[in-house]
């Protein structure tokens with residue numbers, strides 16, 4: 001770091017100079033700063049929170065699902081589905097796993113390629129801070145970023161009462177999901193200030209709310225079952241959970257990222273059942289009721305049977321009625337009336353438009369020296385470690401270019 005004095009109309013203030021200022025010490029900002037610092041760049045990493053990596057600390061129930069070994073471009077949502085390819089190819093899950101192993105952090109695969117720390121998410125933050133220290137990164141927290149300006153090829157940042165300047169600025173302040181943790185739309189304001197477009201941000205990986213005809217299902221709060229959930233062309237086979245507000249669980253969080261207001265979400269309650277199974281059940285157990293024939297939690301089976309209005313024994317139902325019931329159970333249609341919003345969303349979909357950024361370096365095409373990484377960008381991963389992998393990969397891409 002160097003410093004110089006800058007003439008002002010009313011005072012003379014010290015301006016501290018760096019090669020790059022990274023705004024936001026979350027997953028992407030920490031990675032970006034460490035990589036650039038280790039390449040010999042003088043890097044300043046700033047965050048308004050009192051500590052770095054807060055979302056890492058609470059992620060994965062405190063164990064941080066830090067990557068997914070099945071990461072591929074199709075596991076991300078963006079207005080440009082090709083944008084993430086370059087960064088993801090150049091910094092893969094294997095690269096982050098190698099880093100984790102170099103730091104002696106024990107981990108395990110929980111399910112579906114999701115890697116978690118055996119111990120604590122604190123280990124991941126400590127690892128990233130250690131990598132920053134190796135790169136001589138100056139990390140400062142707990143002050144507001146009051147102003148960012150750009151003149152003569154230099155970005156000037158007022159952080160608390162101090163002024164910093166650098167020819168490179170990285171926006172790594174994430175999205176507005178979980179505002180009570182200090183998340184904000186700051187990245188979008190800054191992007192717009194520099195003429196970049198923002199794809200309408202919306203809550204993603206978020207529970208859906210039910211009203212109208214579906215409101216009865218809220219009485220099943222706490223009931224979970226494996227399903228295949230669909231929204232648009234996206235389909236996920238995982239658990240769904242009924243809540244006192246509507247629907248949650250991994251299958252629903254996954255489809256929520258694809259769901260748009262007014263569209264239905266369909267659920268296959270019996271994804272493993274062979275076609276014609278209900279007629280088979282009628283032949284095998286004619287005295288059984290529909291509810292008892294459904295291999296589902298009792299309360300859910302009863303609610304579905306009531307809604308299908310097929311009381312009494314299966315043997316008393318026509319084959320046609322049973323075929324219709326089976327078809328409805330395969331494609332049960334819910335019409336969510338909304339989501340639980342940014343307050344409960346694990347991530348934000350949308351964000352700084354990829355059309356304005358280089359997919360190689362994450363630098364803004366029209367503002368040399370300005371970069372955007374991580375969740376702030378219009379790239380959103382599936383549930384299960386994909387979002388951190390994007391944060392590492394995009395942070396790494398920018399860190400190598402700075």
Ligand code: FDA
Pocket residue numbers: 023024025026027028029046047048049052053054055056058059060061064065066067144145172173174175177178182183184186345346347373374375376384385386387388389391
């Ligand atoms: P991130 O939000 O991590 O960091 C942004 C930083 O910028 C923060 O430190 C913030 O304080 C700072 N900042 C914001 N506004 C600022 C301002 N105005 N001035 C200065 N600093 C500012 N993903 C995953 O892959 N596996 C998982 O297990 C989980 N689990 C999980 C649990 C919960 C509860 C949530 C909310 C989210 C997850 N995620 C996840 C998602 C994951 O946390 C998220 O995608 C990454 O943290 C995004 O990394 P970024 O660095 O882009 O933003």
